[in-house]
Amino acid sequence: MELSIKQSGVLHRMLSGTAISIGIIIFGILLNPFNFHSNLTLLEKSSVLFKSLIILALCLTFSIGRLAKHRFFSPDELDEKGLRTDSDRAILLQSLLQNTLEQSVLAAFVYGTWTFVMPSAWLSVVPLAALSFALGRVLFFAGYRRGAVGRALGFTMAFYPSVLMLICTVCFLPLSAVTVGC
Template identity: 45%
Template sequence: MITAIVICGLALSAGAVLPPANWLPNDTTGERLGFAARYILVISVWLLICIGVLARHRFFTPADIDGSGLTAGTAKAKILQAVLQNTLEQTVLAALVYGSFAALAPSQWLGALPVAALLFFCGRVLFWHGYAHGAGPRAFGFALTFYSTVLLFLASIFLALV
């Protein structure tokens, strides 16, 4: 977890200070919203993938075709549902934070958003790959996803207060 926090902190800081210095030439509210929307779409890919994979599994698995509300669910369906649930939670939180950060941050710091989306994306890959193998193998992926969002959240709180 500490390694993930350090990686997220360094990567987000680098994204905030490295060129281009001005991500928004006109720096309008619409540009900021559009900038955040691009990276919210990037992270939403994982939510789309998780929903699709679980739906596909249920469609082709007779024991799961009726859905989790009507069946006990196979072990595979339970894992896919857990990954989907966590991805939904992470995506909603990140989308809210990305929008807040885009609205509050100086335009030269907005490079942190594509970095956060990249960390989120990589974190989801590692989380999904490690989920079936237990807490240890999925922890780093969770941490990359979560702490990149937490650090942007803390920056947004700071920016909102100053």
Template identity: 40%
Template sequence: MGAALVVVVLTLAISWSVAPVLSPTDRVLRATAAATVAALWLAATIGHVAALRFDSPVDIDAAAGGGGDSPRVAIANAVLRNTLEQAVLAIPAYLALAWVVEASGAMIPALAALFSVGRTLFWTNYARGATARAFGFALTFYSSLAALVITLMALVGRLM
């Protein structure tokens, strides 16, 4: 998880150095695009669960309330729950960062890219266990958390 934090910090440092000064409208448009990326990950995960639930008679029966999910549907449901949690954190973080931090023009797309890489690693490694999926989880979580912390720091700086 520490490696993911290092990746997030380095990515933010690089994107901060690029830091195009954009209008508030342009920053919010970038945040909207980033939020759309997070929402598309959620939609893809929902679609994956739906496809698996109707892939076999056992899964169809389970979806209709006839028993527990198969292991692959249970894994897909766990990935879905985690993706929902991550999207709920990321979307407002992108929007807040865009609204509050003038130099966030390059950070927002970089954070959305980290979100996507993190989701890909989490999803593809989920079945291999907690250790295998930890980096993907941390990359997704720390990128959103960083956006929130930067926003909070900027807000506190304005109040002082």
């Protein structure tokens, strides 16, 4: 099966996003750039998690604010009529908000799980993933109107670290159960 030019462009950006995501996880685990010790307390781990979640909250706040600003300055969309017949701009902003919300919820669960299941020395992955999330959202927003090719890298930079972290956590769970049992 031969891919179209658009499919090839999306695939290229997805592979780039995958490489970035794998790099973030390997970099965070092996080099521990934030120098987290292996014996962090629950409070210290929680602090790192919540500081990282602020980045997701900022992205979500930005998305909500853009739609609210648009509705406020569009009298036809400010009251009930806007609920039935949104403009193309409102639909676009709602799509961006919806995607950001979905990505934020997944990332928050995964970051939380990683924080409390994985070794403390691997905690650098969480803030690195959050930074990738923010950059990914910026790229996704900027490229959204250009279609799938324009938004693919941004999407993958926000989504793939969460997916890979989730897979790593699920794979690590049996190992952590053995360690606790010893």
